[in-house]
Amino acid sequence: MTTQLHTPAADVMGIALVAHDSCKPDMVAWAREHQAILGQHRLYATGTTGGLVADETGLPVVRFRSGPLGGDQQVGARIAEGDIDLLIFFWDALTAQPHEPDVRALLRLAVLANVPVACNRATADLVITSPLLAAPDREHVDTRLAGRHTS
Ligand SMILES: O=C(CO)COP(=O)(O)O
Numbered sequence: 001m002t003t004q005l006h007t008p009a010a011d012v013m014g015i016a017l018v019a020h021d022s023c024k025p026d027m028v029a030w031a032r033e034h035q036a037i038l039g040q041h042r043l044y045a046t047g048t049t050g051g052l053v054a055d056e057t058g059l060p061v062v063r064f065r066s067g068p069l070g071g072d073q074q075v076g077a078r079i080a081e082g083d084i085d086l087l088i089f090f091w092d093a094l095t096a097q098p099h100e101p102d103v104r105a106l107l108r109l110a111v112l113a114n115v116p117v118a119c120n121r122a123t124a125d126l127v128i129t130s131p132l133l134a135a136p137d138r139e140h141v142d143t144r145l146a147g148r149h150t151s
Helices: 021-033 047-057 071-081 100-112 121-128
Strands: 014-019 042-045 086-090
Touching (some): 021 121
Parallel strands (some): 014 086
Protein backbone atom coordinates (compact mmCIF):
# COMPACT_ATOMS: atom_id res chain seq x y z
CA MET A 1 0.00 0.00 0.00
CA THR A 2 1.31 3.44 -0.90
CA THR A 3 1.61 5.87 1.96
CA GLN A 4 -0.16 9.16 1.33
CA LEU A 5 0.27 11.56 4.19
CA HIS A 6 -1.24 14.62 2.55
CA THR A 7 -4.68 14.70 1.08
CA PRO A 8 -6.24 17.96 2.26
CA ALA A 9 -9.45 19.24 0.74
CA ALA A 10 -9.04 21.47 -2.33
CA ASP A 11 -6.37 24.13 -1.92
CA VAL A 12 -6.87 24.66 1.77
CA MET A 13 -3.75 23.68 3.62
CA GLY A 14 -3.09 22.97 7.25
CA ILE A 15 -0.45 25.37 8.51
CA ALA A 16 1.10 24.90 11.95
CA LEU A 17 2.62 27.86 13.79
CA VAL A 18 5.08 27.28 16.62
CA ALA A 19 7.42 29.79 18.24
CA HIS A 20 9.69 29.64 21.25
CA ASP A 21 9.32 32.52 23.67
CA SER A 22 12.08 34.75 22.32
CA CYS A 23 10.71 34.27 18.80
CA LYS A 24 7.07 34.99 19.55
CA PRO A 25 7.25 38.70 18.62
CA ASP A 26 8.68 37.64 15.26
CA MET A 27 5.91 35.09 14.77
CA VAL A 28 3.19 37.63 15.58
CA ALA A 29 4.72 40.19 13.22
CA TRP A 30 5.05 37.56 10.49
CA ALA A 31 1.45 36.41 10.94
CA ARG A 32 0.20 39.97 10.71
CA GLU A 33 2.23 40.57 7.57
CA HIS A 34 0.80 37.48 5.88
CA GLN A 35 -2.63 37.58 7.48
CA ALA A 36 -4.49 37.61 4.16
CA ILE A 37 -2.79 34.41 2.97
CA LEU A 38 -3.00 32.69 6.34
CA GLY A 39 -6.72 33.45 6.47
CA GLN A 40 -7.25 31.18 3.45
CA HIS A 41 -5.94 28.13 5.29
CA ARG A 42 -6.52 26.06 8.43
CA LEU A 43 -4.25 27.24 11.18
CA TYR A 44 -2.90 25.12 14.01
CA ALA A 45 -0.52 26.20 16.74
CA THR A 46 1.01 25.28 20.04
CA GLY A 47 -0.88 26.85 22.94
CA THR A 48 0.82 30.12 23.69
CA THR A 49 1.83 30.86 20.12
CA GLY A 50 -1.71 30.19 18.95
CA GLY A 51 -3.22 32.46 21.57
CA LEU A 52 -0.97 35.34 20.58
CA VAL A 53 -1.53 34.90 16.85
CA ALA A 54 -5.30 34.63 17.29
CA ASP A 55 -5.39 37.73 19.51
CA GLU A 56 -3.20 39.80 17.20
CA THR A 57 -4.76 38.79 13.88
CA GLY A 58 -8.29 37.70 14.72
CA LEU A 59 -7.68 34.55 12.68
CA PRO A 60 -9.15 31.26 13.89
CA VAL A 61 -6.42 29.00 15.22
CA VAL A 62 -6.76 25.43 16.47
CA ARG A 63 -4.66 25.51 19.60
CA PHE A 64 -2.91 22.52 21.07
CA ARG A 65 -1.24 22.32 24.46
CA SER A 66 1.67 24.57 25.19
CA GLY A 67 4.86 23.22 23.64
CA PRO A 68 6.60 22.12 26.84
CA LEU A 69 3.36 20.41 27.94
CA GLY A 70 2.93 18.27 24.84
CA GLY A 71 2.00 20.76 22.12
CA ASP A 72 4.92 19.87 19.87
CA GLN A 73 3.95 16.23 20.10
CA GLN A 74 0.38 17.09 19.17
CA VAL A 75 1.53 19.01 16.11
CA GLY A 76 3.73 16.06 15.18
CA ALA A 77 0.77 13.71 15.51
CA ARG A 78 -1.29 15.87 13.16
CA ILE A 79 1.56 15.83 10.65
CA ALA A 80 1.57 12.04 10.87
CA GLU A 81 -2.20 12.08 10.29
CA GLY A 82 -1.72 14.19 7.16
CA ASP A 83 -3.55 17.27 8.49
CA ILE A 84 -0.62 19.65 8.39
CA ASP A 85 1.08 20.64 5.13
CA LEU A 86 3.37 23.40 6.29
CA LEU A 87 5.21 24.00 9.55
CA ILE A 88 6.39 27.44 10.55
CA PHE A 89 8.58 26.83 13.57
CA PHE A 90 10.59 29.77 14.86
CA TRP A 91 12.82 27.98 17.36
CA ASP A 92 15.28 29.63 19.67
CA ALA A 93 18.78 28.75 18.51
CA LEU A 94 20.37 30.28 21.62
CA THR A 95 18.42 28.71 24.45
CA ALA A 96 18.18 25.08 25.55
CA GLN A 97 14.60 23.90 25.85
CA PRO A 98 13.41 21.45 28.52
CA HIS A 99 11.31 19.71 25.87
CA GLU A 100 14.12 19.37 23.33
CA PRO A 101 13.20 15.72 22.60
CA ASP A 102 9.71 16.84 21.61
CA VAL A 103 11.09 19.54 19.34
CA ARG A 104 13.38 17.06 17.68
CA ALA A 105 10.55 14.57 17.23
CA LEU A 106 8.36 17.22 15.62
CA LEU A 107 11.07 18.24 13.16
CA ARG A 108 11.79 14.60 12.41
CA LEU A 109 8.18 13.85 11.53
CA ALA A 110 7.97 16.94 9.33
CA VAL A 111 11.07 15.89 7.38
CA LEU A 112 9.82 12.34 7.07
CA ALA A 113 6.43 13.47 5.76
CA ASN A 114 7.97 15.93 3.29
CA VAL A 115 6.27 18.83 5.04
CA PRO A 116 8.05 22.13 4.35
CA VAL A 117 9.52 23.61 7.53
CA ALA A 118 10.45 27.26 7.96
CA CYS A 119 12.62 27.93 10.99
CA ASN A 120 13.19 31.64 10.52
CA ARG A 121 11.35 34.58 9.10
CA ALA A 122 13.27 34.77 5.84
CA THR A 123 12.39 31.17 5.00
CA ALA A 124 8.82 31.62 6.16
CA ASP A 125 8.49 34.64 3.82
CA LEU A 126 9.75 32.58 0.90
CA VAL A 127 7.51 29.62 1.62
CA ILE A 128 4.29 31.49 2.23
CA THR A 129 4.69 33.52 -0.99
CA SER A 130 5.85 30.60 -3.12
CA PRO A 131 3.81 29.70 -6.21
CA LEU A 132 4.31 26.10 -5.14
CA LEU A 133 2.03 26.80 -2.20
CA ALA A 134 -0.93 26.38 -4.54
CA ALA A 135 0.32 22.98 -5.67
CA PRO A 136 2.34 21.42 -2.88
CA ASP A 137 4.20 18.18 -3.45
CA ARG A 138 1.79 16.24 -1.30
CA GLU A 139 2.47 12.80 -2.65
CA HIS A 140 6.21 12.75 -2.28
CA VAL A 141 6.92 11.24 1.11
CA ASP A 142 10.19 9.71 2.18
CA THR A 143 10.74 6.72 -0.10
CA ARG A 144 11.59 4.63 2.94
CA LEU A 145 7.92 4.88 3.84
CA ALA A 146 6.87 3.24 0.59
CA GLY A 147 4.93 0.11 1.26
CA ARG A 148 4.34 0.98 4.87
CA HIS A 149 0.96 1.67 6.28
CA THR A 150 0.48 4.54 8.74
CA SER A 151 -3.05 4.06 10.02
O1 LIG B 1 7.58 25.47 23.12
C1 LIG B 1 7.11 25.63 22.03
C2 LIG B 1 7.62 24.85 20.88
O2 LIG B 1 8.62 23.94 21.21
C3 LIG B 1 6.04 26.60 21.79
O3 LIG B 1 5.00 26.40 22.71
P1 LIG B 1 4.04 27.59 23.07
O4 LIG B 1 3.47 28.12 21.80
O5 LIG B 1 2.97 27.02 23.94
O6 LIG B 1 4.88 28.61 23.78
